[in-house]
Amino acid sequence: MKLMSSNLPLLVLICSGYLSIFTGSILSSAYLLEVPVWDSHCLSFSFSILADNVSMIFVGTVLVISGSVATYCKWYMASETYYNRFMGLVWLFVLSMIFMILVPNLVMLLIGWDGLGLTSFLLVAYYQNNKSLSAAMLTALTNRIGDVLVLVSISILLNEGGWLVYSYYPVSMWSGLSVVVVLAGMTKSAQMPFCAWLPAAMAAPTPVSSLVHSSTLVTAGVYLVLRSFYVVSANPLATQMLMILSLFTLVLAGSSAVFAFDLKKVIALSTLSQLSLMMFSISILLPFVAFFHLVTHAVFKALLFLGAGGVIHSNQSIQDIRGLSSLWQSLPVSMSAMSVAIVSLSGAPFMSGFYSKDLIIELSMMDSSMTYGCYMLELLGLIFTSFYSARIVFSVMLGSNYINCSTLRLFEHLNMQVPFLSLYVGAIFLGLSLGSTMEKFGYVVVLESYESLSIFLIPFVGLAMWWGVLTKLGFNPWSWTKMLSFFLSMWLVESLTSHPGKTLFFKSSLMMYQTLDQGWLELLGPQGVYAKLGQVSQLNEVVQSNYFTYQMVAWSLVTIAGLSLVVFM
């Protein structure tokens, strides 16, 4: 009971989160509060808060997940010396996220957007080793590209005089604005050119990953793009680009997750593929379905991360799935959490994921602008989803390797079980309740019979493939080592995106420094002038060091020659 009373404020937070979701879903009007902060000749920046049903639901989700994660942190980070510093950073992050959600003004949104990037830098770099620092730099700099793009879009919108980009009907809009906004969202949500940071950011502590990298930071990009949908949909180029890149990321993440061995990296790649699915649904002009999936995905992905954290923490920080086995006996509650999460993720009937994810797939099949390639890749991505989620959870839960043979049940602290409970509610019931109350999520789906059957059967195909691998009926993909390195490095994406950028940056920086600062500017400036003056004075000395008579003779000769020239010309 003492534990319950100490957790009471967090439980209140979780309950208020669910309450906010509930009220948001039945809210019929939107409230906008606007306070002018700065007024000048022609510009005015104002601080505004938009309480819409979308923002209320999202704020509720963030509150639920942050309350659960904060409760979980009491157990996970109990041995941390600087616990208060950690929790301060976490709450600062949550504050920036809520700021970003509620503010529709692009200038004030930048405060939350920048704050997200900086606090996630500090959180990822929390453990003091090199890997954390490099992951944090990668995260912060990729997010910074997004910040710069938001600044560029602010400058483009300066012509309009207002920055309320969410319900925006501009007088004259430059069509490049949609491309800029889409790219900004893509950096935050780790789509193709910028997807290297999300698996690297798993160097953060697991509660941070659960809060930041599954539900809040990465969905900020999706949220910006779907809220600015009017602006984004004005340019077909932006939506086409988004579709191609999100499908690419879907297949990339799915195929890399099939082969990865690090538990947290697999979950990160799973997040990446679901984010691509959300971006894909925005690109086929369905923003609110993307939002639905965003909310349900946030809850069950956070649940999956928390379960994985329980597993990792109880096994002496082993993150490799080859070192974990038979955990259904030692950690039943964590295992049930993970199982519920992946069942919901794969889209098993009538769980949360079924409502949101299958809606996206069905509506995409109804869309006539899809090519065969998109179709195939989408289905492939979904098969990968069920395959790798089955793989990690079942090998961790039911597999048997010979490292860990104990059958004792480990103690699972109440602070770990309470978040599971609160997130179960979301993972199981959220899809049903939101889908039935919000009219924005309701669609009429008309499909051929084979199409709807294939959608229904996809999770089971993945499971069947996993069973085939287990019983060695089919192929064993992990014996192809050359292919393995290709997939483990995420299709060599680092060599494509971050490596050329880094090399160009450093080489050009060095060249600039050596050629200009230490080269030409010195030559034309101080050192060069100094040297020239020295030479001139040396010459002067040579001239003046001869005997006086020689000089007299020489100069008189010159004068006579000049005079004769003048006289006789």
Add this chain to the structure above:
Amino acid sequence: MASFRGLRRASSCILSPVIRSRPLTTSLCLNGGNWNKDWAPAALPKNEEERAAKAKNYGMIPEDYKPMSNDGTGFGDYPDLPAIGAHSRSPWEHYDMPHLKRNYGEPMHPEFDALSEDRLDPAFATQPGYPPLWKQFLILATVFGVFTFIATFPIYRFKPVMPKQYRHGYNTDANVQMTHYTFEPATESSE
């Protein structure tokens, strides 16, 4: 490590001229406990016995001992050790001081404190800045292959739904028919 390595490579080429402007003792005295007072630089050895004695003093065999050159950049009879950073040393050996990757009594480079694990290593400057050619082709082939796969092969099949209604101005094709509804009041004759 991966992204920070580039930064380390950037700074690994500045090792000698900047730091060697400090006297030798201030550099190594920062590593309290590893320095030996007998290692303080003295006059250069003049004959073979002195050379052997100095080598023994520094813990090296006489064939390896070579004092630094006397052109103003050396420190007397201090041996000219290669600048190997802690990153390049073998991680599988059992060192006496694992955090420094050094054994007791091993001669220390004058810039030893800059060659530690979390600082510089000159070996980074020799790494190639780009992946091998086959890898570059593989990356480009993958990316363009997937893009081509998505972008070609359109689906033409009958769907019992109306064509999607876009906003005005979204479809820039000239041949898309858009119906514009006008609202006139119903006349008496049409009831």
Add this chain to the structure above:
Amino acid sequence: MVKSLAISLIALIIMKDLNMSIIGLSLLTITSLMTTSTAISSVEMGGLYTTDFVMGLMVTLTLFVAALSHLSSVKTARKSSFNLMVVSITLILLMSFSVSSFFLFFFFRESISTSAIANCGMSMSASAITSSGLYGYLYCVWFALLSMSRKGIMCKSNKEKNKVCSKYSKEKRYKTVVTVYSGLLNKLPMYPFHLWLPKAHVEAPVAGSMLLAGVVLKLGGYGLLRFMSVMQMNLSSVFYILLLLVNLAGGLYAGLVCVRQVDLKCLVAYSSVAHMSLVLLGVLSNTPVGVMGAVIIMIGHGLCSSGLFSYVNVAYKMSHSRLLVMNKGGLLICPSLVLMCFLLSSSNMAAPPSLNLFGEILVFGVGGWMSGLFLCILGLMSFISACFSLYLYGSCNHGKGMMHSESLSFSSMCDIMILAVHWVPLNFLFMFMP
């Protein structure tokens, strides 16, 4: 007000006591802040001084940074002569901001260089003085001669020294602009003329660095602001466009070069160059929004840079090295210092809600209005400033640090208070901007 300021500063010079100077300067800062907030309109007093809002801001900034630089140098030797030096620099700066004649402004501006060189010379070895002194003198004197010649011609032809008549022919106006601007652009270090800045910072003591970065660079910006408001220049001339392009490219190059620096002070110095190029863009844009952005960036950069130099000084005191590779592991040694370093370096890269971000938004807006190419370059500059600011923070504070160092001298509460006092106005002044 300015007369009283000048008299009280002369009194401080005479007093020669460091502690009294600190108290006196702090009181003067508060007084000038109070008078600034009421003096919105411009007042001209006796034809010699002008009191404007921008001038009031600059004066307050000068006094503030001077007080903090005194506080940072409580452990210097030769206190009374140091005190004399710094207070006299402050006095000259105040004079230069408040006079209304261009000639007097030029006079005070060039006399800074002498005092600054003497300041540097006080603490360092002989060889160092010659290089920094050489650079300083060469740049300042050369451009001073150019400006002086032009001003002399202006004085001779007009009876009033302030006005630049529109009845000048186009070539004469052009020549005036080029020569006078070159003097100012050297002071606000525009890229080709910026070489004196890293050399001066590296050799200067911390108070000199803070004043230099915090206020002296603003002299250039302030002069350009004043000159731009009276000068009639053809805004589509080649010179103007060339100036803008060189400025932006220079800001980009300065930011790029920052990442390769090995010296902490050089890093912060080059970041100053990059920020000042934004100021120049704002001033040259000929719009009220741009000028406001330039002024905001000037104040924000004054606070942020001088705070960063103060932090570099604290790091130097702990490790006795200015090298980036030798200052590591700050989080384990002194966490409050790390907090301050993070706050200041994040403000340097324009994190909200600092003044730097505010000014950058305005300058971005103006740059985008002028040309799309400027927007690309500005975006690159913003990204690169994030690169080196985070590099500075991560390198100094993350990791194991010097596990085998012989002494752990912690930083004192005074140092952290100085840094906090730099950060608080930087991030809360946006609420009081009109």
